[in-house]
Amino acid sequence: MCSDIYKVQLENIFEGPMDLLVYLIRKNEVNIYDIPISMITDRYLDYIEWMKSMNVDIAGDFLVMAATLIQIKSRMLLPVHDDSDEEDPRQEITRPLLEYLQMKAAALQLNERDMLGEHTFIRSPSKISDPGTLPDHEIRVDIFDLIKAFQRIIENLSSDISLDVVADKLSIKDRMIELSHLLKEKGFLIFQELIGNAAGKADIIVTFLAILEMVKRNAAHVIQRDDTDTITLYLNEITHA
Amino acid sequence: MPELKFILESFLFVSEEPLTLEKMRAALPFTDTKGIKEALQSLKNEYDQRQGSICLIEVAGGYQLRTRSEYADWIKKIIQTSAQRLSPAALETLAIIAYKQPIMRSDIEHIRGVDTGGIIRMLLDRKLIKILGRKEIPGRPLIYATTRYFLEIFGLRDIKDLPAPKDISDLGKPVVDAPE
């Protein structure tokens, strides 16, 4: 536990191996088109070693990059055939580095723009802080909103799944009878109160299932008022004689 | 430093409610209420002389930029055409239909736990869902599915393109983005 206190997140220093490489290249003022691979590899490994000694969790990405560097270094040591159709082994690292630097520069350019809500404002600033369900089309939702809505439903229903394990079928039936009696007595029941009064998770699930079953059987119906979150359970008039 | 009246103008422009003199003063410690009042008067005069669509009025104990009443009929025309939002309840119902289609109303209500008749009708009206037919079980209930327009709205080529909740949970937790 004690050593955990001194643990540093490597990501907080260099977000990833590309970041670290960019730093080393800049710090050592090397030409990116002619990277002294041996030196950069050594510096890179030094850094990883230092991090290890500092008790830092080293992400796998950093080790993959270390392996790549070592491999390039060893390929550079092989004798060069003069019919050199072969690509400079360093290209394997130069190309992605250039692309990364290009995107980093693009990010800086983005950052220099006048940002809405930071440098410039529109008449309804609340829209900026809460993009809510924003439009790409006439209807102001996107597909991510749709998945999130579905995910919410699934999460709320997860009790439904565990229910077969937890709940005893008999007790659902018992609870249905109990609820019917209560409904006859009171006329209606507030869902949140039923849940609130339940003893433990299993009880909540049984109550919930009992309600679902009653609704399914048309023995009761449930109404949610728009203005509140209150869900009310009513007994149905028995129509079938 | 910009002119005081224009600083006040920027305040009024971004305020969703009438702005009181006290609030303006609190944001402008170098000046006093008298100075602010004078600058507001000069701004008001400018707007009045210009005879554009915007005016500065004193209302509900504060100041506010508004459109002149002559523009009301025009403005109504543009507001009608703006986008509509789907309520969370409608979005949930639509999500259930999209992911579980073809589906009966009773199954939707079973999942949501509430009556959905009104929402289904609204989704039908807006052509986001359609009646696919009837299920051959007692009562022959209607079954629902999403429409081609639904795919268009959500930029999907095919209903199989619909991302699963798993696709999102695979991304992990959103990072808390606190620069500096």
Place this chain on the structure above:
Amino acid sequence: MPELKFILESFLFVSEEPLTLEKMRAALPFTDTKGIKEALQSLKNEYDQRQGSICLIEVAGGYQLRTRSEYADWIKKIIQTSAQRLSPAALETLAIIAYKQPIMRSDIEHIRGVDTGGIIRMLLDRKLIKILGRKEIPGRPLIYATTRYFLEIFGLRDIKDLPAPKDISDLGKPVVDAPE
């Protein structure tokens, strides 16, 4: 009837979103796109000459009234703004998606060299990017693109309005902010 440019001004004043020429045209059947464009230009010139706190800009495929950046520090005194700024990592990811869209998560991570799931999710939550669909390769991964809201936030007319990324040859001597 009021002057066309002032009718347009009233439209822009009440619209929460950038207003497209098509929408303005639909509300003004007696005129054409050319007439509307000219009136907007004349309104823009008027705002520019006046040098007040408001300006008219072209953004996200439409037109919008906004405050000039010189007033930002003043405005922040009067309204609460939640932090809009993005971390360097989020900006990098956003830049990659903006320039390479449509793009898969694995391609983003290939360029950045680190896991980006949490950042993608945060950018989705903030509506700066959206899920465009799936790529027709094994696993059918999701592909991402920037939204219209992204254009609004960064004041871009359209995605082609993004400045060309610096030429790769300029990057030989990288100017990047490395941590101390």
